[in-house]
C-alpha cells in the first residue's frame with residue numbers, strides 16, 4: 001500500500017480522534033490592495049452523526065473556512081495557518097495528492113453556487129456517474145446503474161427514466177438533489193453543505209433539509225451546515241457556531257443559543273427575524289454594516305454595531321470594547337461567547 005492508499009482507506013481513526021478538528025484556523029488573502037482577513041482563529045470539532053450549523057451574515061468567512069477544510073483554496077493568494085485534522089490526520093501537512101484523496105470519501109461539500117455548477121451539456125446521470133468512473137474506475141454501464149440508485153436515494157422520482165435527462169429539464173429543487181447525490185456518492189464521513197437551500201423556495205427548502213437529515217441518519221456522517229437562515233439552523237442542527245468578522249463569537253447547543261443568546265450579535269440576529277412565538281413581530285435589523293475584512297475594527301470587531309458596548313470610562317478595566325479584544329470564553333455551562341459583557345446580555 002502506498003501512503004495515499006492508506007490515507008484513503010477506511011481503516012479506523014486513531015482512538016479518541018474526532019472526525020474533524022479545526023484548530024485556530026486563519027485564512028488571509030494577500031492582495032496588492034491590502035490583506036483580507038477572512039478567517040481569524042476559528043476552532044471547532046465535529047463528531048460522527050453531529051450536525052453543526054455555522055451561522056452568520058454574508059461576508060463573515062463561512063465559505064472560506066469550509067474551502068480551507070476542503071483544501072480547495074489556491075495558496076497563494078490564500079495563506080492558511082492553524083490545524084485541520086480529519087480523523088486525527090493533519091490535512092495541512094499532507095501532500096496535495098493525499099488531500100485530494102480525502103475529498104469525496106472523507107469530506108465532501110455541496111457548494112454555495114451548486115445549482116449553476118451542473119454542466120448543461122451532459123445528462124445528470126452522466127455527471128453523477130462520473131464520481132464512480134473517475135474515483136472508482138467503474139464502467140459506463142456500472143456508473144449509470146449506480147447513478148440511478150443514487151437518484152432514487154435522493155428521492156428523484158422516476159430515476160431510471162430520468163437518468164438521461166439534462167439539468168435544464170429539472171426544477172431547482174431536483175437539481176439540488178442531483179448535487180446532493182454527487183456529494184454523497186462516495187459515502188463521505190463528513191458533508192459540508194454551504195447554503196444548500198438558499199436558491200430554493202420555502203417548501204422545497206424543507207424537503208431538501210429533510211433529505212439531508214435522513215441521509216445523515218442512514219450513514220452517520222457528520223454534517224456542517226453553513227447558512228444565514230435561523231429557521232434552517234433551528235430545524236436541523238444540534239450545535240451552532242455564530243461567525244462574525246471571520247471568528248466564532250458564540251457557540252453552544254441550538255436550544256441554548258436561540259433561547260438565550262450570550263453575544264449581542266446573536267441577540268441582534270434573533271431580533272432581526274420574526275420569531276416563531278411572536279409572529280407579526282416587527283423586524284429589527286442590526287444597525288450598521290458587516291465589517292470590511294480588509295479593515296476589521298479594533299477591540300471587539302462588533303463594537304461599532306453593538307447595543308451593549310462600553311466605551312471609555314464606562315468600561316470595566318481591561319474590557320473597553322473599542323480597544324480590548326474579547327476572547328471566546330465559557331460564559332455558561334456548554335456555552336462560549338466572545339463578549340466582555342455576556343453575563344449582562346444573558347441577564348445573570
Ligand SMILES: Nc1ncnc2c1ncn2[C@@H]1O[C@H](COP(=O)(O)OP(=O)(O)O)[C@@H](O)[C@H]1O
Pocket residue numbers: 029036038056057058059060061062063064065077293
Ligand atoms: N478568493 C478570494 N480572494 C480574496 N478575497 C476573498 C476570496 N474568497 C473570499 N474572499 C473574501 O473573504 C471574505 C469572506 O468571504 P466568505 O467566506 O465567502 O463569506 P460568507 O461565506 O460568510 O458569506 C469576504 O470579504 C470575501 O470577499
Ligand SMILES: [Mg+2]
Pocket residue numbers: 062063064112194
Ligand atoms: Mg458563503
